Amino acid sequence: MYKLIRFFLFLFSAETAHRLVFSLLGIYEKLPFLQTLLHRRYSRTLPVDGVRLWGLDFPNRVGLAAGLDKDAKCVNVLGSLGFGFVEVGTLTPQPQPGNPRPRLFRLPMDNALINRMGFNNEGGEAAAKRLMRRKNRQVIVGVNIGKNKETSNTEAVNDYLQAFEQLYDAGDYFVVNVSSPNTPGLRDLQGKEPLLKLLQALQEKNYSMPVRKPLLLKIAPDLSEGDLDDIVDICLESTLDGIIATNTTLSRSSLRTPATKIEKIGNGGLSGKPLTDRSTAVIRYLSQKLNGQIPIIGVGGIFTAEDARQKLEAGASLVQVYTGFIYEGPGLIGRIVKGIR
Secondary structure: OHHHHHHHHOOOOHHHHHHHHHHHHHHHHHOHHHHHHHHHHHOOOOHHHOEEEOOEEEOOOEEEOOOOOOOOOOHHHHHHOOOOEEEEEEEOOOOEOOOOOOOEEEEHHHOEEEEOOOOOEOOHHHHHHHHHOOOOOOOOEEEEEOOOOOOOHHHHHHHHHHHHHHHOOOOOEEEEEOOOOOOOOHHHHHOHHHHHHHHHHHHHHHHHOOOOOOEEEEEOOOOOHHHHHHHHHHHHHOOOOEEEEOOOEOOOOOOOOOHHHHHHHOOOEEEEHHHHHHHHHHHHHHHHHHOOOOOEEEEOOOOOHHHHHHHHHHOOOEEEEOHHHHHHOOHHHHHHHHHOO
16 A cells, blocks of 8 residues: 555655655644544564663654654654654754755665755744643654754854753753764764863753753764774763664765766765665674663664564664655554564
8 A cells, every 4th residue: 555655655755754754644643533543553562572771661663864854744643553652853042944855865876865954944942832731642743953043053052952941841862963974964963072172061951940851963974993992982971861873965975876976966875775784784883882781762764573673682772663664654653663673
């Protein structure tokens, strides 16, 4: 059934198809009985699939990665598809339109996407209000935060602090995104000194709040082993709760898509099947270095239960999907949940 739906959606540009799907999901979001029908159709979660992490009870280990529901408009309906948790964003303190279109591209020959969205979102306050209005608060929600494009790296800390404060009451855990390749200079914040400064400032604010929220860092797959060693040191020093490995890659190696098409598309982060092995390798390296001190969420190129299992065996505690969800449809979630059981 989904193959037919995908055929229809792939007749449109990637971003147009996304808008069409979210228009439909928006209807389901307002009608709980439709969510119940989706849950009965797609959820394969059993009590044995649950895991407790950071004081949160995840129904299963399979989550939706940030980037699909940027503005937290369809959290409940996405949860009804069987996800154990849903991560929204990336959200910035001020609304921004993102990069010019076209900015999202499919590579069907590679089961991949290239995006240069640029943190397009309606701002932290709008998302917070939307999340706080939810009647069903059972879905675990992660909030992915970033800085506005016009904010310099020297002032970036203020943006992250503002976004964290705006969304504090609405999120179950928070993710610091300094690894997107689509905001100029953002990845420079992964350097040891600026990253430690940023995370320590956020943790200081976090500890001052009535209840401390789990704080995670999302990293790029393009980091060297030396860079990853620095990440480990920084996370331990700043008492971070978790790492999400990994974001999209700048690499274009070993793609089946013709080079002429790749050149025409231009800049952007690559996600999907070409990222599978690299993200798993990063997870394994981090896990060995951390020796279980900090949990890892594995993401990147998960299209099957075996892909997810490999990331769990490499050291991840949870996994997330995005591009695989686009190509395989909602049935993928249940297949992974059952497959890793």
